[in-house]
Amino acid sequence: MTDEKKTQIPDAQAIAEGAEVTKEMVQEYTSQNMDMDKMWITMGPQHPFSHGLWTLKIQADGEIVTDADPIVGYLHRGWEKEAENRTYPKIIPMADRLCYASSMMYTHLYCMTCEKALGIEIPEKTKYIRVMADEINRLQSHLMWLAAVGTDLGNFTAFLWASREREFWMDMNVRLCGARMTTNYPRIGGVRNDVFDIDLDMNDEEKSRFMRDIVRCCDHFDKALWDIIALIDNNSTFISRMVGTGIITREQCANLGITGPAMRGTGVDFDVRRDDPYDGYDLVDFDVPVLSAGDSYARYMIRVEEMFQATRIIRQCVDKIRSLGRSAPYRLKVPSRIPAGKTYCRIEDCRGEAAMYLVSDGTDRPYRLKVRSAIFVNVSSSRDLLMGCRIADVPVIMAMIDMCLGETDR
Amino acid sequence: MAYTSIIDWITGVYSQHGWADPIQANPYYPFGDAYNLPYDLGMKLWNIIGGAIAWLLDLLFPGNDVSTWLVCDMTNNIFALVLFMVLVFAVVFVACLISLWEERKVLGRGMDRRGTMIGMWGFLQCVADGLKTFMKDNVFSKKVDGMTYWWTVALIIGTSVLIDCMVPLSPRWFVVNYDAGLLIIMGLYALAPFFILVSGWSQNNKYSLIGGIRAAEMMISYEVPLLIIIATAALLAGSLNIGDIVMAQTKHFWYVIPMFVGFVTFMICATAESERAPFDLAEAESELVEGWQTEYGGMKWGLVMLADYLRGACSCGIIVLLFFGGWNLPFMEWTYFLGDGIASFHQNFMWWFPAPELTFLLKAWLIFFVMIAIRLGTGRVRTDSILNLGWKVFMPLSILNLVIVLIFKLFIGGVF
């Protein structure tokens, strides 16, 4: 799309009024517009594939995509500016609204950044509670992604099955913190409420029904996920759409800044949870799935494997919390002012690496709070992901990024 | 026969030998030697309706010509044909609505939900949706190419209704009984993608255009194996007449046995041909919004969707006719209902009961169930793989099917 001055041919009215059209003019006009076979197709902001309010402009040569230009910003709320005008605790519910599907993660990240800036160590039980809550969040976010992949691939069964499984984890969220989506659960220095305070067994203070049910959910989910895997993995219509599409290499991926499952699908063996552990992640045992194919199917496999790992982590956390017991503290009292300094903290979000950069100046409000959103960077690389694929593959490839506009536009 | 009174008219025509033989009593009978149930029903209906009107007019204006005209043979025939058309369409329409309801219910159950729930186990939801689309505002873009935009809807729904009416439900429930009946149906069936292409072009919308082009691509790659298999079935039966093909299956065995490869191929090709999932890439909603239907709203969209289901029902009908013995059960003809000639069918008490027609429709709905199951478990196929499938898999398979049938015909020829 260049802005060069192009030859204009007089229109019918001008010709009727006596304008001349020479053969040379017509030839020049046609040669300048030779790429008429390539057309720009605007997908979004209202488009079934976009899963939110954003636009993807693709240039298509027939069915082949030759260029792509993502446009975001429809949801820009000035989150960072707003945060500069709020006291520290007031930002916690705002952090929920960064991403509706991974609200727990962002709130956790924000609280963690503040704790690091304050230089305090949270109690051990809180670490496990946060890890457990994070993994519940990861599960329901990944299940929503799986549902979206189903519709993007043209199948509604996968959508409803994944949504059904997601409901269990949403219910767990409700019981843990009273909300399905915007959880508002972590606090600076701990979490809002102890897991032992929920659905307490009246006969035994140490037995929480919530903990019992979460293990049951894990047991059920480990079996139920195989249904969905059997539906998708044993089915060549799904596999043929995912294998070999949207390929990027390891070097491209690292350079473009793609993080999360998309990155591990290209062979980058890196996970913040393992390689830069935060909170309780160095105390639990889990595997980081890594595949080197770099296509959509690898990203799909990584996410599915992460779901199994998530239940594994949840089980460990439940055991640890049980052994720590009801009497262990779950929240610290923290000062409302954070001393001057700069803190950078990162977390393995469901979609990639989320990070916050906090500049504090000793007052009760942040001087600057920058949010590094995983999708903001991932979607900026969509041109490299989409080059040379077919129009039909665009929703599938973009589904593997798992768009969430709240955190992208902030 | 001048009109005197309704009593005279009824007794004059029918009192001698019960219900009149429609072929013997009607010099303008349009179906030759074959008995046609919907025409007969139409004729009898008109005899009652027209007779009643004529009688009323005669009470008011005794001895008028209109009363005479209303019950003369020619008028009887014309109005019987009108009622015949209404009847044939109504049956097709209701059958299509039932398959729509079946799809919604089966899809719902497969997806672990309930499907439609409004009235009659959810059947009335289809009616409610139809009424809703009727009442929608007629919204259309100013930039569309008017003539093609409007006419293609009419042509798509028109051809779809036409082919669905052309599928005979039984030897007595048909519209035309051609020797090349199957070819005519397939010929009209293949017309719709042209309209889709033109319609996608006329809408001045990139999604529609891509959808239209995809429809054309699919048509090219799936028409050929479809026609080869039809020709194979005709070769096996020795005729392109639908009745002959069904009779040949009843006498020997269903053609799904020798032509199993052909059946599977035909099933998938027919799914693609009627643009059902997983081959619905002309209206792939995840990338093309609604594909070639993007600019159609309200009743236009409703008609287009109805056409989709009509075409799906037609594919199922053709599959039943070609592979599953049509309206007959194995080794069993419905002689009680169908008779072996004109003279005998009135002798039976329940001659009017549509048992063969219902058999046919039930089989078609069973086939449709398989199509729904396919939709339940598959994702959308991509354009390039659909072309690959069409030319590199289904085309050789249909040829293989032909070879198998030829071997049957040559070496075990006694059966055929």
Place this chain on the structure above:
Amino acid sequence: MDTTIREYQDSWEAEIKSKLEDKFSGKIEVTKTETRRVYAKVLDKADIKDICKFVQDDLSFEHINCLCGVDYPAENKMQVIYEIDNYTFYRGVILELEVDVPYDDLHIETVSDIWGGANWHERETWELFGIVFDHHPRLERLLTPDTYEFFPMRKSYKLREDKR
């Protein structure tokens, strides 16, 4: 660039510190090291490109995690912060570079040709702070409308409710 993956060792931060200070003595100042964190201050913004190239090529920091601006109106300057991440040789270590950009010359060289991931971060920093990244391939507004004529994240831009 060595791409062998190693387990974390305590000596890494000191190693990175010495490598940086050997190569760019007088141009860079490593202010602080923590577990898996190296904080450095680039003294002259003109050197940022060379340092980033060295960090990417020789220290195998192949991924830019975050790039952001901070406004310091009291000191008449802005800062650009680079959070650079390592996947291989120093896996899990973040190198934080800090560059001052004075108000009277809000220009800095782009690093989006070194790390493609910096592209949108730079666009965002430009539109929110007005820091111009020279030789950026496409410095256009990303999140805010094209009609904006101010830089909303600067401290001089007050929200209506802001009474501070």
